[in-house]
Structure formats: structure tokens, C-alpha cells
Amino acid sequence: MSDGSSHAVHARWLSVLVPVYRAEKYLLECVASVLGQGDDGVEVVLLDDASPDASGGIAAGLCRDHPGRVRLVSHASNAGLSAARNSLLAHAAGEYVWHLDADDIMLPGAIDGLRGVVECSSPDLVLCDFSVLRARSGLKHRLRGERHRCSFDGGARIVGTDRSRLVAGLMRMRCLQAWSKIARREVWRQAMFPHGRRLMQDVAVMPSLVAATRSFVHVDQPWVGYRRHAASAWSAPGEARLCEAVDSLRELKRGMAALGELDDEAAFAVDYYCLRTLGRLSARLSRRSGIADAVIAPAIAELFPSGMAPTLAACRARGWHLRALRLQMGLRARGS
Template sequence: MQAQLASRGSPAVSIVVPAYNAQDLVAACLQSIVPQMTAAHELVLVDDGSRDRTAECAQAVFDERPGLRARLVRQPNGGVAAARNRGLLEARGAYLCFVDADDLLLPGALAALDRAIERHRPDVVAWDFLMWHPHKERKTRRVALGYAPQQSVTGRDAILSPFFANRHMYVWAHVIRRAIYAGLPQPVFPPGRVFEDVAVLSRLLSECASLVRLPLPAVAYRQHAASLTRAISPTWCVDFALAQRQVKSTFAERGASQALRLFIDAAACHFYIGIVKNSYQLPWAQGRAARRQVKEIFLDSLFHAPGQVLDAMATGALPWPDPARERAVARQVRLALGDSLCFALARAASRRIKLWQRMAAA
């Protein structure tokens, strides 16, 4: 019966899983998705040139459910952006749901998604997630998106202002109509670039007229012990900064209200100070050169003069979700832009201490 139902018509939702060298994790990911699927769903796994048994592990899960509308697509390695782009080409559902191969789709997610689509027919469904620490479960926490639950949100500012205020810029936390992806310049995700979610997701949401938030944690976002000590490179720093400058370009072209521009600029400040702090993991001369380049890109990514943005963050000019955090970031950005030696020395010491602590705990 399942096989017969799956052959009728196009699916309502396509779940796209990009995977690379994920043989130890991909089966758990797929097994979290497959039991939730009905004839209204399809599953597309894109094996991005894995050199291990990722494809075989995925196919074994599919073979256990012969009536499942699921398929494995293989391509030469091109990075996660290329894998997502291939998934977009292969998907046939009205809505697109991305799940990374090392994460889990939590029980009840697809059923809740189906109900939200049936009731509201929104352009995008946003859902909460878990910041999941599988080796230290006490650190696992729920992250809630900044929208009222189960209510339809309409209008560009109402959708985008909470998005930039909360800065949860994960494509897998937003299930968006495939037609909106198709309407963007192709390829949607810039190949060869990291942080593609930051630049792409805001552009996608700018095309959405309505949004519904599901107030349940739908994705367990795996935090890897190894990723805590990942090598930060100058390219990593610059790519992150360039992604935010692309956001400015998008909204300079499409237009944005004064309030939305301030939210966008504040998000750029948060990302900038995050880049600066991480850059202190680099050798001193290399880090200094990266910070110089990132500073130039950051200033070019702002709609307003930096002092105006930082004043707005410090004085509560907009309804920030965490005013104390805004004040702290504004203060740190002022120090970073002023090339404060005390700030630089404190950041360098702090980064190294944290790195040693994380390595010891890993």
C-alpha cells in the first residue's frame, strides 16, 4: 500500500540530506527521518563524493523500506553548497526541508510540519531546534526562534526583523516553498564558500510573504567535539565577513525599512566580533592581517555609520531580544574597531585558555 501511495502525484515535502564521509552518522540521521515519512514525503540523499561507505550505509536504510519514496544521488565532491544545490535540482516536493547528515530529525517533526502546511499554507515554516551535545547531554539546550508560535506572520519586516535580531541563520531550521528557491538566481548556494546559509537564507526569506513557527524542537543539531577545536583560517574569517556583506547587497537592491536596516547592521556587528575573537587562534601576524581585511569588509557591510549602529544597540533603540547582550557586543565592537591593544591581548589570552580547556575536555 505504501509503495502504491508513494507513486501518486508529487510529494508535499522533500527532505534533502547532503552527506560527505558520514558513514558513522548517516544511518542514525536517516533512521530518524524514515519512520516519520508518509506518502506525502520524499527523501533525497546527496552523496557528495564520499570516500567512505556513506552511500552504502544510506542505501541499506532505504532497502529496509522498499516502498519508501527515497533515492540516493551521487556526485563528485564539491562541498556542502554543491550538495544542497544538487538536492534542489532533484527535489519534487512543494516544500524543501534540509537535514544535515550528522543531525537528527526529532520525533513528530514531519507530522507537525504537515499540519502547519495544511492549516496555513505559508511560504516558510520555521521550527525550534536543540543545540545537541551527544557526549555531554547536560549541555544540550533548546533554541527557540523569535516568532510567536503557531501564528501566521506576514510582511517582510515582521518576518525578517526577528530573523536578524535572533541570528539563527540555519537553512535546516526553515522549511521553504520550492518555488521560492527556484525563483532565485542559480545556483542558490554559492559553491566553494562557507557560511552560505548566512547570505542565502535572508534572501530566501525576503521573498516569503508568510511564516509559521512550530514551537517544538524539530532538529537535533550535533555539536562535534572536534569542531570545538577546528582550525580557524584567514579564509574562514573572510568568507564569514563576505557573507554578511552579501546580505547588505541583497537588501540595498530590494529595499528595507530603517528599522530592518538597523537589525541587519546589528547582526553584522555580532558576526564581526565573533570573527575577531576566533581570529586570535591564528598566529599573531596572520591574525592581524585577517582582522584588517575583515574590518574593511565589515564597515562596507553596514547601512549606517558604525557609531550610529552601536549607539542603537547600547541604548535599546529597537526591541532587542537580549538588551544586555547588545550592549556588551556594542562595547566589544568599539574596542575592536579602535584597535585597542588591551582588548587584543585579552582576546588572545582568552582564546588560548578556552582552546586548551576544550582540548582537555574533548
């Protein structure tokens, strides 16, 4: 289903894609954060993924209230986040595409900042920073730098074409969320999300996004307000979801290796990211060792056939002795 008036495609330089599911508390604020930046060349495309709450009605009302700027598509039954994002990509009309979760917001000045980058250098991919939004934000959160979280470690406001630099910069900051990566529509359409995946979908598509990118720019400003919830899919992942996370790591590692010609620093950054993530998963499951043994240990054996020792040695060579020790302690019962 589709609603909203149609404008000429050439007038749309940016499509903001918002999957909608159980978002009745946040959807109005999310859409207002985009429309309030006053750019008629920006469309918001909402997808109602058969949400059981009032989100669908709110989305329909937004479409009626903002004809030509907000469009609504829908799924007949709930298909999940990956399928929703893929459907949204199929309906996007803008030259560039920006994924935005329905409970997050676009920060003031983001669209003007992006337009400036596009007009100046027209990169395939723009990487932006973000702020963490909490119901209660205290001193400890400010000290952690949650007002400005960097998404890329590899230089800012410089047009890059080096694939190894892109991969290393992404992996070092471990910020692989889709909403911090604005890309040309044809680039994002080559990075379709794995259907049915509920954990780490964004991680799985990174190799395809990198492969389709010829030029990129990192903007060292927070453009997205990411809402951190107390409860999430990570709160108590069961074996099925843990397997999905491992599947995403497998696709990340294999996909990056398949790119070819990555330098040693980029290859190490991918290995370290994968091993660190497995360590964090193992720590979350420390009280359920049966699940961890069934999933984590085989994953280490598959992703690191030579064992963890080479990656740990590379950590120590960089002076990361404490990081290497934490990895070794966290995974000592899972791999060798």
C-alpha cells in the same frame, strides 16, 4: 545517477534533502529519524558527494531497503555542501522542501507538526526551533537552553506577511541555518547556495529566501536535533575561509538592503548581526592579528562606510550598553 522507484509527484508533499559526505557514523540514524515518523508522503533524497568513507554504500543500502521512500543521487567528484544542496533541490519532488544535515536528526513529531501547519495555513515558509545534541551534555548546556533553541523572535503560530517582521525576527535570534527553514520547493529554488562556499553558506542565501517568501509561520517547537561537534570549520579558520565568511556577510547585508521597504528595526537587526559576527571573527583571530587586519578591517569599512558609531549608538538607545561595549572592545582595532 539516480536510484529508487518513482512514485507520482503529487503524492510527495515533502522532500527531506540530505547531503552525504563523511557521515558514516550518523547517516542511518538521520534517515531513520525521518522514516520512523511513518508518513508515506515524505521522501528522503540523499546525495553522495563523492564521500571517501562508507557513506555512499550506506546510502545505497538505504535506497534498496526503502524503495519509493529513499532516493539516491550522486556527484562524480566532491563539489562541496553548497553544490550538493543545489543538486538536491533540482531532484526534489515534494511540494515542500526540508534541508537536513546527515549528522543531525529530525525529532519525533516534527513531520506531524509540519503537516498540521501546511494543512491549516499553507505558508510559503515554516520556521522551526531545534535542540542541540552533544556527546556529553551537562548542566551548563541545559542552563543555556540547549534542549530548546528558538530560531525566530517575532511571534509563534501566526501567519505573517510582513517582510520587516520576518527579517528582524531572523536576525535577532541569529539562527540562519537552512535546516530550520522548511519552504515550498519553488521558494527554496529561488535561493540557490553559493558554489564553493564552505563557511556561512546559509547566511548568504537568506535575502533570496526572504524575497521569495510571501507568507511565513514560526513554530515554537524543536523539530531538529542539531549535533554540535568539538571540531568544525570554525575551529581555526584561515584567511581563505575568513574571506568566505565576509563574502556571506556582504551578500546578506546587500541583499537585505535590496529588498527595500525594511523598517528601522529590521535594518538595525541586519547591521547588528553583521557587526556582531565580525566581532566574533575578530576575537577568534586575536592571536593572528595579521589575518584579522587584512580581512576584518576592510570588511568593516565596506559594510559600514559611516563607521560603527551609528550601530553602537542604536544599541545604547535600546539599553544594550554591555553589548555595545563588547562590540567596541572587540573591534576597536579594526574599525572606527
